[in-house]
Structure formats: C-alpha cells, structure tokens
Amino acid sequence: MSRYLTIGALCLVILCMGVAGFLLWRNGKLREDLGAAERALAVAERQLEDAADAARVLDAHLNRMEDERRDLDATLRDLRSKEGYNAPLSDFLRDAYDRM
Secondary structure (H helix, E strand, O other): OHHHHHHHHHHHHHHHHHHHHHHHHHHHHHHHHHHHHHHHHHHHHHHHHHHHHHHHHHHHHHHHHHHHHHHHHHHHHHHHHOOOOOOOOOHHHHHHHHHO
C-alpha cells in the first residue's frame, strides 16, 4: 500500500510541477502583453498631448485671422463710406485701367 501512496504522491508532485510551470509561463506571457499595452498607452497619450497642442496653436491662428478679417472689413467699410467711392475715374486712372 505504501508503494501506491508513493507513486500517487509522485504523480501528484509531477502534476503540481506541471501546473506551476504552466502558470509561470502564462504569467511571463501576460507580463509581456502588459508591457506592450503600457508602451502603446504611453504612445497614445503622447499623441493626444500633441494633438491638443496642435489644436491650441490652430485656435490661436484662427483667432488671429478672424481679428485681421474684422480689421480689414472695418477698413473696407471706412473706404466705401468716404466721399467719391462711386465717382467716375479720373482721366489718369481711366487711361491706366484701359492699358491693363
């Protein structure tokens, strides 16, 4: 009977070692996957920061362009409101226009 117990215990030890080996292998694989996911997350976060910076720069340019447009519209309204906007061209300007 002791012989069967020894064989059974040896089989149980071999089975436990096999399960432990599998779990160690699986743990290593999961750690590799976690490292890859963390690197991908870091890259995605950096890209998100870069996109936010680009959006801030673009907003600043758009605001500057809108300010310039408002200034140009005001200048154009001012020029159109001045006397002689619809007056006929002078002889000099008419000749220059005809040559173009």
